[in-house]
Amino acid sequence: xxxxxxxxxxxxxxxxxxxxxxxxxxxxxxxxxxxxxxxxxxxxxxxxxxxxxxxxxxxxxxxxxxxxxxxxxxxxxxxxxxxxxxxxxxxxxxxxxxxxxxxxxxxxxxxxxxxxxxxxxxxxxxxxxxxxxxxxxxxxxxxxxxxxxxxxxxxxxxxxxxxxxxxxxxxxxxxxxxxxxxxxxxxxxxxxxxxxxxxxxxxxxxxxxxxxxxxxxxxxxxxxxxxxxxxxxxxxxxxxxxxxxxxxxxxxxxxxxxxxxxxxxxxxxxxxxxxxxxxxxxxxxxxxxxxxxxxxxxxxxxxxxxxxxxxxxxxxxxxxx
Amino acid sequence: xxxxxxxxxxxxxxxxxxxxxxxxxxxxxxxxxxxxxxxxxxxxxxxxxxxxxxxxxxxxxxxxxxxxxxxxxxxxxxxxxxxxxxxxxxxxxxxxxxxxxxxxxxxxxxxxxxxxxxxxxxxxxxxxxxxxxxxxxxxxxxxxxxxxxxxxxxxxxxxxxxxxxxxxxxxxxxxxxxxxxxxxxxxxxxxxxxxxxxxxxxxxxxxxxxxxxxxxxxxxxxxxxxxxxxxxxxxxxxxxxxxxxxxxxxxxxxxxxxxxxxxxxxxxxxxxxxxxxxxxxxxxxxxxxxxxxxxxxxxxxxxxxxxxxxxxxxxxxxxxxxxxxxxxxxxxxxxxxxxxxxxxxxxxxxxxxxx
Numbered sequence: 001x002x003x004x005x006x007x008x009x010x011x012x013x014x015x016x017x018x019x020x021x022x023x024x025x026x027x028x029x030x031x032x033x034x035x036x037x038x039x040x041x042x043x044x045x046x047x048x049x050x051x052x053x054x055x056x057x058x059x060x061x062x063x064x065x066x067x068x069x070x071x072x073x074x075x076x077x078x079x080x081x082x083x084x085x086x087x088x089x090x091x092x093x094x095x096x097x098x099x100x101x102x103x104x105x106x107x108x109x110x111x112x113x114x115x116x117x118x119x120x121x122x123x124x125x126x127x128x129x130x131x132x133x134x135x136x137x138x139x140x141x142x143x144x145x146x147x148x149x150x151x152x153x154x155x156x157x158x159x160x161x162x163x164x165x166x167x168x169x170x171x172x173x174x175x176x177x178x179x180x181x182x183x184x185x186x187x188x189x190x191x192x193x194x195x196x197x198x199x200x201x202x203x204x205x206x207x208x209x210x211x212x213x214x215x216x217x218x219x220x221x222x223x224x225x226x227x228x229x230x231x232x233x234x235x236x237x238x239x240x241x242x243x244x245x246x247x248x249x250x251x252x253x254x255x256x257x258x259x260x261x262x263x264x265x266x267x268x269x270x271x272x273x274x275x276x277x278x279x280x281x282x283x284x285x286x287x288x289x290x291x292x293x294x295x296x297x298x299x300x301x302x303x304x305x306x307x308x309x310x311x312x313x314x315x316x317x318x319x320x321x
Numbered sequence: 322x323x324x325x326x327x328x329x330x331x332x333x334x335x336x337x338x339x340x341x342x343x344x345x346x347x348x349x350x351x352x353x354x355x356x357x358x359x360x361x362x363x364x365x366x367x368x369x370x371x372x373x374x375x376x377x378x379x380x381x382x383x384x385x386x387x388x389x390x391x392x393x394x395x396x397x398x399x400x401x402x403x404x405x406x407x408x409x410x411x412x413x414x415x416x417x418x419x420x421x422x423x424x425x426x427x428x429x430x431x432x433x434x435x436x437x438x439x440x441x442x443x444x445x446x447x448x449x450x451x452x453x454x455x456x457x458x459x460x461x462x463x464x465x466x467x468x469x470x471x472x473x474x475x476x477x478x479x480x481x482x483x484x485x486x487x488x489x490x491x492x493x494x495x496x497x498x499x500x501x502x503x504x505x506x507x508x509x510x511x512x513x514x515x516x517x518x519x520x521x522x523x524x525x526x527x528x529x530x531x532x533x534x535x536x537x538x539x540x541x542x543x544x545x546x547x548x549x550x551x552x553x554x555x556x557x558x559x560x561x562x563x564x565x566x567x568x569x570x571x572x573x574x575x576x577x578x579x580x581x582x583x584x585x586x587x588x589x590x591x592x593x594x595x596x597x598x599x600x601x602x603x604x605x606x607x608x609x610x611x612x613x614x615x616x617x618x619x620x621x622x623x624x625x626x627x628x629x630x631x632x633x634x635x636x637x638x639x640x641x642x643x644x645x646x647x648x649x650x651x652x653x654x655x656x657x658x659x660x661x662x663x664x665x666x667x668x669x670x671x672x673x674x675x676x
Contacts, residue, residue, distance in 0.1 A: 055504060059497045063464070063469060063501060064504060067471075072473060100662065102441045105449040160666070
């Protein structure tokens with residue numbers, strides 16, 4: 001049997017519901033219907049009263065989760081698409097994120113964001129929101145890239161006392177498969193060296209890890225040995241693993257599907273420039289999505305986002321610097 | 322003023338007079354406690370204004386002068402285990418729910434010993450883990466938060482608890498308010514939402530805020546019970562809100578209470594409220610709820626003049642003494658501040674270096 005990234009999300013929620021009576025799931029169309037992507041398929045039946053359909057009210061959905069978290073529950077909110085979370089932005093960044101600092105009361109909730117682009121998704125069903133949420137103090141932002149990580153990290157998110165923005169990538173939902181789910185995981189907040197190398201470091205996360213791996217494979221044909229670091233969690237960020245990798249390779253490319261301004265890629269480069277300038281043999285580079293809304297047509301979309309081919313091109317330029 | 326008749330599911334307290342179902346009947350004990358708390362709020366807020374004028378309080382000071390009757394009427398009907406998310410003009414309700422003069426002053430004066438420890442100020446205070454939510458400035462946001470607390474209690478099988486929050490006429494225009502009200506109705510939560518229509522949202526009059534004529538008609542739109550109270554009449558507020566809380570507690574679903582009144586101060590202590598017409602101030606709406614309540618208690622012989630004098634003196638003494646104490650308390654120390662917004666992340670709890 002093989003388990004998809006999407007099924008791993010469903011199984012993690014099933015396990016969280018089974019193991020912790022404080023867990024409930026709240027979101028649009030997630031009850032009997034099982035969710036727009038079926039990430040909660042059959043869960044409402046298996047756990048009566050704990051997988052609840054919500055009205056189309058992202059603000060109040062998050063507000064309800066906050067109030068329940070304060071009372072000791074462990075809510076999981078499913079946003080139908082990450083893009084719609086801007087309608088709940090106020091509750092996420094001004095209430096959930098500030099609550100512990102202001103009042104000393106923890107706010108353990110998880111907001112699942114079906115994130116990133118897919119062919120035909122268009123401007124309002126394709127966004128990557130991790131940089132936006134990472135900007136605000138008090139929010140953990142997870143960006144799992146593998147079936148195994150999406151499973152263990154979602155369980156980790158539910159167990160955490162702090163609010164977690166869980167960016168699960170829609171492009172990976174059906175593409176990625178694993179034979180079995182792990183019982184053990186890397187420690188919280190730890191990046192992974194997915195592919196070791198010595199000529200350059202690519203830091204990526206979520207779907208971009210796979211584009212980076214494909215690019216690294218392509219460059220290996222030319223004799224280059226590219227290291228790929230998967231951030232896994234973008235906040236907190238594992239600067240130590242990034243710096244250690246740059247210390248080995250001397251060259252850095254950061255790849256993100258998000259827009260460049262004030263993004264995770266900019267943050268990684270700022271940290272490496274400030275803390276590891278002497279480790280660099282060339283100016284650090286970044287490759288982001290193009291600075292327009294995410295276009296609808298697959299031909300435009302495929303050029304808007306970084307791909308294995310554009311990552312490979314950026315790497316070739318970096319290696320010549 | 323909005324006194325239009327509403328089409329469905331509304332109960333006009335004026336029309337029904339004393340002939341209501343009796344669940345909100347005012348007892349001597351409740352009236353005395355409510356009035357004593359109104360006095361505390363009024364005297365404390367007068368001191369807050371003075372402290373602000375003398376530069377001891379930084380940031381805003383937002384007073385509930387003129388709104389104490391409505392505010393306290395909600396606070397006194399709540400009990401331990403209930404959830405309460407007050408808004409900016411709810412000093413009286415807060416004190417009735419269990420907040421203290423001491424913590425109010427600590428928060429306004431930025432004492433490191435207060436519940437907010439200098440991290441947030443003035444009316445943004447609370448103890449969420451004790452059911453006393455700390456409002457954020459974004460109006461309407463607390464409606465759904467209270468829904469969440471009640472949903473949690475329902476999951477745990479706890480019955481009999483009520484959730485309550487307050488909002489002004491301006492706040493009812495937010496999407497957040499609408500989403501929260503609709504959610505409370507869909508979930509049939511034991512919730513009471515009190516709208517203090519003080520006619521002006523900061524400076525904006527009702528006719529630039531909503532076009533429905535009477536905010537009570539909103540109740541029908543949400544499919545919940547609406548009730549009207551006379552906002553500066555303590556006995557009426559106690560009766561109407563008492564009934565609303567009892568109905569919510571009895572499982573009758575969300576209750577919307579709308580009350581007209583007038584704020585007898587500016588939006589903040591920086592605002593002279595020159596936009597409120599003199600005629601409105603001189604109308605029945607502009608009567609001070611504290612004066613009305615005092616008359617009501619004396620008429621019912623629930624207090625004596627002597628008692629009132631001694632209450633006033635005792636509250637003044639407590640406020641003055643507490644101010645003296647809090648002014649000597651330490652301010653937060655930036656060098657000692659915990660500059661980490663997370664509760665567990667980055668705290669090295671597991672021995673792992675997390676960031």
